[in-house]
Every structure is written in C-alpha cells, then in structure tokens.
Amino acid sequence: MRMKACWSWLMLGAAAVGAVTPSNLIGNVSGRTTVSLNGAWHAIVDPFENGIGAGFFRDEKPRSKSDRVEYSFELSPTLNVPGDWNTQREALMFYEGPVWYRREFSYRKKPGTRTFVQFGAANYRAAAYLNGEKLGEHVGGFNPFEFEVTSQVRDGGNFLIVEVNNTRRADGVPAARFDWWSYGGLTRDVELVEVPETFIQDYWVQLSKGSQSEMSGWVQLNGAQVRQQVTLEIPEVHVREVLKPDFGGLANFRLTAKLELWSPEHPKLYDVILSSGSDTVRDQIGFRTIEVQGTKILLNGKPIFLRGISMHEEAPFRDGRAFSAEDAQTQLGWVKELGCNFVRFAHYPHNENEVRLADRMGLLVWSEIPVYWDIDWANPATLANAQAQLRDMIARDHDRAAVIFWSLSNETPVKPERLTFLKQLARDAREMDPTRLITSALNHVDDTGPSERTISDPMGDVLDVVGLNEYLGWYWGRPEDADKMQWKLNWNKPLIVSEFGGSAVAGRHGEADERWTEEYQDNLFQHQLAMIEKMPNLAGITPWVLMDFRSPARMLPGVQDYHNRKGVISNRGQRKMAFYTLQKFYRKIAESQRQ
C-alpha cells in the first residue's frame, strides 16, 4: 500500500498563509540545531488593533527629539513565552484582543543552511514579522506552525514581532462559545531551527495496517537535492535500509522486522535514525497495531478495555495553559495513579510534551480538534480551517504509537450541514492516516422509553468508534436514575463513554444529594460506573474530568469562581472522593483483564 505522503504540502489550508506546513521539522526530534527564543518578550496590548496601521511590525524608534512615535516595545512590560498572557497579569485575565510581542536576537548565518522560525502554538490568530518583513499568518490555537526565514534573517541583530489575537469568532474553530478559558498568547515554545539546504521534511515510520512485523512508510526530503539517498536505521533490530527518493523527494519503504510491540504494559520505543546528505534526524518510535473488530477494540490483535480520563491542557497548581514537561509529568502522573491506560486530550491537540510523555509512559491517547458545540458549518472558510487543524494535528503526531484516535468533534448538533462537514473531515482523516481510528464525542440521544436512551446520531455511520457524552445525574435526572437506565446503540461498533461526571468543591462535604459536595460527585460516579458496565459494546470510558479547570462559563461565587469543578482532582492537587472510587473501579477492571 503506497502511503499518500506529504499531504501537508498539497493541502496547504486557509490556516497557514505563506508558511511551510508543520511537520516533524522541529518537533522534539533530536539532531536538529535549534536556538530557543523562549523567555521574556516585550509586549504591547493593543485592544483597538492600532498596531497594524501604526506599523508596530517595524519597531520604529524616534530618530530625533521632535520625532513622533506613539509606541515603544522597549518601554512596554514583558510577557513570558511560552505562556498565556491571562494568568501573567491580573489586568489581562479577561483580555480578548491583539497583543504584539517583540523578541530581539542575534544570529550568525551559516553557509549551506536554511533557517526556520517555529511556533509550538499561538492562540488564536498570529501574524509574524522578521526585521519588519511579513513572514505569514496562522489560524488555530493548538498546532505548531513555522516560517522559513533564510532570506530574512540577518547576521547580527534581528527583531521578531508577532501579533497574537485571541478574539473569538463566530466562523472560528472553535466558534465563540466553549467551556474553557480562551487563553491568549504564544502558549508553547518558540525556536529558530537550522537545517541543511536539503533536509528531511517529514517521515512516517509505522507498522503496516494489520501487520505486527511489516513496516511501511515514507521519508520526504525538502530542498534542491531531493533525489539524494536516504538511510533509515533501527539499530536495535539491525534495520538499515537505503532509500531512493523520487523526483518529488519522496522515498517509500516497506520492510519486515522482529519488533517488541508497544503497549501500556510495555511502552517499548525504538531509536530510529534517518539521514540524508548532511541531515540526520533521531526519533523514538513505538510500533503497535490498533483496529476494530465488531464491537471490540484490538491493540496488537487483542481486545482492550480503555480505562481513561478526559483532561484539559490546564496547568496544575498555577492555572493557565499548560506547556512544560513538568506540567505534563504532574497531570499524566495523576492519570497513571488513577489506574488508567488511556487519556482523552480534550478538546484540542495538546502540547507535544504531553503526547511524547504518553508515548513513554504507556498511555493510549484520544486526540481531538476543537470542532466544538455549534460552529459555522456552511462556511467554506470554517471547513478549510477545521481541515487544516486536522491535517496539522495528524502531521505532528502521526509517528506516536500512543495516539490511537483522531477525534473530529465534540457535542455538535445533529443537522445536515454538520453531517456534510464532519463526513468531509472523516474522509480527510482516513486519507491522511488509514492506520488509526476515527471517533467523535456525540451527545445526541433519543428518549426511547422512561428508562431507555438510544444513541442514534447519524454520525455513528461515519465513525470507527462511537463516543458518548452523557450527564445523567448532573444536567438531567438524579444520580440514582442510572440504576434503571438502559442504553441502546444503533451500530455494531465499539462504544466509549467519553464524558460523564458532576461538580464538587474539593473539601466540601455533605449529604449525597447535596450539590457541589464531594459526596454528591462520588455518589454520581458510583451509580454511573455501575450503569456504564452494563452498556452495549462498551470498550472504554473517559470520565469528565481529571482536574478542575478555568472556564468563563462557570461563575458561581465561592463554588466555581470561573472554574469547572468536575475534576476528580482540584486544580490545587486535592484528590476528591470520586478519584478513589474511579481508582478502585479501574483496579477491579485491570484485575479482571489480567485473569
């Protein structure tokens, strides 16, 4: 099977204008020369976006005492990068609008090399300029993007200016309403990356679909010498393959090797080395197969029950958008402590630190694009935006064994234009990656009896695995109603209960029917888990949610204080009663799976 490679070049979406589409160019693959631009950046908060007209991107300074320049990065306070601006300054907690960032750096150009500036993510729209020259724009807050700056970067002093705007838009992805904080800023690492004139742009090194020994994939070169040979090495299994790229710089391969398969119990990663000309890329890759057989999900050919939890990319203890390896270690450490083998990264692609840690820790991953609630389905620009976010999510993480699901959406309303939109995304995802499973979190159920609900959303036809969000006991009914509730599913497909839950303030105690207490949340979990165990085709669960997180939709003083309190752990690390109930449930399941 010839992998359709390098769609990223072909499908340049609306999201990246004038940009090289993201790839493993500068992901955490070692071997690349990078210069970090993280740190304190001078920043101008520009609520009326005067900066475009005033030419902030030129970073002008008064040339004489009578010169009139009405802005100054020099005199403006700094913001840390990476980081959201909302939690760095009280005055910016609710700020939505443009902020201009400036970073000065000195550089020495090296002959025969090309230079890129890479952003791990910027929420929501970003426009970048180097030394006063526009590099390009990017839309979407959760995927990496980069610009080639080989001709713009200077020897000596340089200034990089980025306008970031987190204003929500009705035609956006997500649109204007969502239940998480619209953290703005350069929220992930910013780096300069140097590569040889001809370099390894992207690669796909995975097992062929359904095979535990045959690997197939490709390597894409970028540059003038795209026909130069490529060597693929996996020393531990004595693989050394010399590949001949075609005229487009694409080298396909197929080979067999005796591999230890990656699994949560045995998250085996292999050193993989790709070299071509003077370029060498090193990566750590695991090999596993994932497929659906009837109502079962098979990992490496064996049925698996996905003991999961949903989580946001929210920093533990300090609030704000998480980005660091420490943030990831804390949160995924809690996920492991719960007894999970699976985690749902809601509702947008999380940072690479989290995905790579899941790869190393042995946590299977559900990754999702923020097609969330109701969006502008009939708008072609909104579709192109969603397609680009899907493409970029897959482009960054397609070599991660941990990632098994591409989720197209969350809780979207059943209507024809939505189905057309999501069907297109499903086609794109399957074309870009025929090896992983396509899912979505649905919440449309038919009331087919006093104690019966039928999952009938037409999206069920499109998906490999059906995700269901249900809030019996919190948004409707009482927790005890779960005892009688029967669920029906219109498809002979695996079902994941992708959300259920209720809120509790850590440390608040009372009767089990008293809202906001740990007892209420725990009681709800007890009844839910018993109900869910009886659901048809059940293949896994990801209760809502690991940790309390900031949300502008949660305003109850003294209880929510702009936090969604459905975490089984508070944002200060306090484990609630439901944490232990879920942990006990997973121990029981793991025990039964071992037998």
Ligand code: GCU
């Ligand atoms: C929804 C949604 C979440 C939200 C949760 C809640 O189902 O998917 O993003 O936070 O419910 O209401 O707490």
